Amino acid sequence: MKIASRLLMLVCGLVVVIFCGTNAEAQTAEAKKEIWPEIDLYIPLNERFRLLLSGSSEKASETRDGLEGQVGAYVDYFLKDRITLRAGYRYGFSLGSTDPFVEHRVTLDQTFHKTLPRSFVLTDRNRQEFRSVDGDFSVRFRNRITIEKSFAIGKRSLVPYNSNEIFYDSRFSSVSRFQFALGTQILFAKREYWLINLRRQRVLDVYYLWQRDRRPESKSVHAIGVKFEIHF
Numbered sequence: 001m002k003i004a005s006r007l008l009m010l011v012c013g014l015v016v017v018i019f020c021g022t023n024a025e026a027q028t029a030e031a032k033k034e035i036w037p038e039i040d041l042y043i044p045l046n047e048r049f050r051l052l053l054s055g056s057s058e059k060a061s062e063t064r065d066g067l068e069g070q071v072g073a074y075v076d077y078f079l080k081d082r083i084t085l086r087a088g089y090r091y092g093f094s095l096g097s098t099d100p101f102v103e104h105r106v107t108l109d110q111t112f113h114k115t116l117p118r119s120f121v122l123t124d125r126n127r128q129e130f131r132s133v134d135g136d137f138s139v140r141f142r143n144r145i146t147i148e149k150s151f152a153i154g155k156r157s158l159v160p161y162n163s164n165e166i167f168y169d170s171r172f173s174s175v176s177r178f179q180f181a182l183g184t185q186i187l188f189a190k191r192e193y194w195l196i197n198l199r200r201q202r203v204l205d206v207y208y209l210w211q212r213d214r215r216p217e218s219k220s221v222h223a224i225g226v227k228f229e230i231h232f
Helices: 003-021
Strands: 030-044 049-059 067-080 083-095 102-115 120-133 136-149 151-153 156-169 174-187 201-213 219-231
Parallel strands (some): 030 219
Antiparallel strands (some): 049 067, 120 136, 136 156, 156 174
């Protein structure tokens, strides 16, 4: 059996386990429908380093109502052709909430990329988050697996993908969140070959995300994400 087929079966199996394993809780959990807009600016510093400036908003996860905004700055280092390291800072804040909060977050990422048969690409991202939410410090560990494939359509490229992510939170000493996403990236200039360090590119990323929280309270989110990336 091909490696890509095995990985797809593994992803599908993980999705089934997550959905079935939390089905009983989901019957009573609060479910929300949200829209998550985001804009990212990628600025190359040299051949190995890149600056990312990001701004986004979503329904507040730290409060019971209102919107949550985030702005962040990150530096990417392309260690090798298949390995990317990232370090950065994100500031989170409530927008017009009756239960305001402030979050300071330092993040470290290690992302590994691997090409698979039939032009599939596997990405494994590990992230460590050092968080201070309203003065309370905690650490969160995240692992996200993504499988994608690029298709050329005229002068553009279409990249459908599936990702699955798990969160471990030191506040509860347990897994606190799962995320499952299906989406498509539209590259305005055709990508001739697989490349992680895009240049002079515009990318529209539209996706559906299902989020299941186990701690601090049981709830689920159905979100439509719209992200626009500008690569200089």
